[in-house]
Amino acid sequence: MPETPADVPVLIAGRWETLAADRHTSVFNPSTGHAIAQTPLGDTGLVDRAVAAAKAALPAWSETPAVERARVMFAYRQLVETHFDELAALVTREHGKTLAEARAEVQRGLEMVEFATSVPTMLMGQTFPQIANSVDGETNRHPVGVCVGITPYNFPNMVPLWMYPIAIACGNTFVLKPSEKVPLSAVRLAELLVEAGLPEGVFNLVHGDKAVVDALITHDDVNAISFVGSTAIAKYVYETGCAHGKRVQAAGGAKNHLIIMPDADLDQSVKALAASAYGCAGQRCMAGSVALAVGSVGDALVENLVDYAGSINAAPSDGNETAGMGPVISAEHKDRVASAIATAETEGADVALDGRGVESGDSFLLGPSVIDRVTTDMSAWKNEIFGPVLSVVRADTLDDALAIGKACPYGNGASIFTRSGYAARQFKRHFNAGMIGINVGVPAPMAWLPFTGWNQSFFGDLHIQGTEGVHFYTRQKMTLTRWFESAEESHADPVWKTK
Numbered sequence: 001m002p003e004t005p006a007d008v009p010v011l012i013a014g015r016w017e018t019l020a021a022d023r024h025t026s027v028f029n030p031s032t033g034h035a036i037a038q039t040p041l042g043d044t045g046l047v048d049r050a051v052a053a054a055k056a057a058l059p060a061w062s063e064t065p066a067v068e069r070a071r072v073m074f075a076y077r078q079l080v081e082t083h084f085d086e087l088a089a090l091v092t093r094e095h096g097k098t099l100a101e102a103r104a105e106v107q108r109g110l111e112m113v114e115f116a117t118s119v120p121t122m123l124m125g126q127t128f129p130q131i132a133n134s135v136d137g138e139t140n141r142h143p144v145g146v147c148v149g150i151t152p153y154n155f156p157n158m159v160p161l162w163m164y165p166i167a168i169a170c171g172n173t174f175v176l177k178p179s180e181k182v183p184l185s186a187v188r189l190a191e192l193l194v195e196a197g198l199p200e201g202v203f204n205l206v207h208g209d210k211a212v213v214d215a216l217i218t219h220d221d222v223n224a225i226s227f228v229g230s231t232a233i234a235k236y237v238y239e240t241g242c243a244h245g246k247r248v249q250a251a252g253g254a255k256n257h258l259i260i261m262p263d264a265d266l267d268q269s270v271k272a273l274a275a276s277a278y279g280c281a282g283q284r285c286m287a288g289s290v291a292l293a294v295g296s297v298g299d300a301l302v303e304n305l306v307d308y309a310g311s312i313n314a315a316p317s318d319g320n321e322t323a324g325m326g327p328v329i330s331a332e333h334k335d336r337v338a339s340a341i342a343t344a345e346t347e348g349a350d351v352a353l354d355g356r357g358v359e360s361g362d363s364f365l366l367g368p369s370v371i372d373r374v375t376t377d378m379s380a381w382k383n384e385i386f387g388p389v390l391s392v393v394r395a396d397t398l399d400d401a402l403a404i405g406k407a408c409p410y411g412n413g414a415s416i417f418t419r420s421g422y423a424a425r426q427f428k429r430h431f432n433a434g435m436i437g438i439n440v441g442v443p444a445p446m447a448w449l450p451f452t453g454w455n456q457s458f459f460g461d462l463h464i465q466g467t468e469g470v471h472f473y474t475r476q477k478m479t480l481t482r483w484f485e486s487a488e489e490s491h492a493d494p495v496w497k498t499k
């Protein structure tokens with residue numbers, strides 16, 4: 001009989017616990033199709049305990065000097081680096097992306113911790129001496145309080161690290177609810193955080209689904225919410241959190257367009273497009289999912305794409321360094337992606353490369369697909385497929401391509417491939433998305449720059465990462481100071497005289 005997979009623990013007030021939950025969901029290894037752990041789905045009682053622990057830890061932690069808080073992040077950074085390969089292997093095991101992709105993810109996460117070590121400098125305020133007669137002005141940044149992070153399945157390591165290192169370094173306390181599909185990376189990251197010397201209760205980890213999310217985003221003692229996931233849930237979390245008086249940043253889904261101009265270096269562009277569309281099996285919010293072929297480039301582009309994508313070694317990735325693309329997250333998701341390809345066919349598109357037939361065994365593997373002659377009335381253009389599928393839309397001119405971008409309700413990333421500075425400039429200024437690439441397949445910023453999604457790809461004002469991340473996790477206070485000259489200072493004793 002196969003062993004029953006172990007329950008994933010929660011961390012409350014510095015103690016690891018196995019929850020006595022009524023409901024569980026399985027964590028799968030997408031390379032084998034086997035369940036490797038059970039995620040307990042918590043309830044409001046769990047949320048109450050986690051938020052109470054975070055609230056209790058807040059006074060001491062927020063008063064801890066920022067340089068001491070940063071020192072914990074320095075220790076954490078060292079531990080994440082020491083355990084780098086183990087963390088990457090865990091991402092591959094529970095998510096399915098290749099080891100090289102998992103390493104890249106952990107590297108991006110590590111950079112967030114590096115960024116958090118520099119937070120003390122970013123907390124320094126501004127001063128304006130003599131802003132009025134005998135009055136000095138200054139600003140300071142204060143923590144917002146108890147912060148919550150709710151994360152998606154597609155970056156089990158990096159997206160949690162987008163949130164809590166900055167929040168904690170800014171003096172807040174934190175409750176993380178990772179995706180119930182990939183909780184193992186979050187558990188290992190939390191163990192390392194405890195080892196780094198973080199005081200009990202500053203960081204707490206809970207597991208669950210909608211019930212836990214709802215309890216977190218409406219809890220009286222929660223002050224700020226960071227969410228990353230699909231658009232429908234991002235909008236719901238934003239609206240519900242705001243209605244309950246919280247500060248919310250909520251990043252949603254995407255449909256990222258890659259424009260290929262007729263003057264582009266076709267070879268380089270095809271490689272960049274394939275890396276963008278099929279990296280992490282297309283399960284990235286910055287994945288290029290629509291190629292906009294402008295003018296005469298369409299046929300050559302599709303021919304080269306089909307050749308190149310067809311040569312990618314799609315294979316189970318766990319323990320297999322030769323896999324060029326891994327499986328998707330679940331059997332259900334594999335079916336969803338396959339049915340999106342079928343719908344495109346029914347709606348009149350041309351499946352130029354079909355990944356549905358790939359030999360997958362028990363894994364959740366799909367091969368790369370190219371769908372040609374997609375138009376903007378088809379669901380392949382309208383909906384986020386979130387799998388290894390690139391749709392090709394033909395456009396006559398750059399203006400037509402910009403208009404297609406404008407009609408897209410999302411607005412995460414977009415790239416252009418061209419040798420023309422003029423075309424690149426027009427695109428940079430006018431494309432309707434918040435993250436722009438010029439001859440770059442995945443224009444995803446690193447820790448020091450904000451992740452500036454637009455439209456239905458982001459709800460809120462202050463984005464994740466960079467200075468905006470620090471601003472999200474802090475409140476500004478402005479102080480005006482005036483000291484009155486006393487009779488003693490102005491008349492009696494000459495020791496007080498300054499002029």
Ligand code: NAD
Binds near residue numbers: 178214252254284285
């Ligand atoms: P998801 O929206 O299904 O889940 C995200 C989180 O929300 C999980 O923790 C989940 O437990 C919770 N959740 C799910 N349903 C809920 C509900 N009904 N009520 C309350 N909470 C709920 O997203 P996913 O499938 O895990 O992740 C993929 C999505 O995330 C894609 O749409 C992708 O584009 C998006 N994403 C966006 C970014 C970005 O920066 N914009 C980054 C990564 C992923």
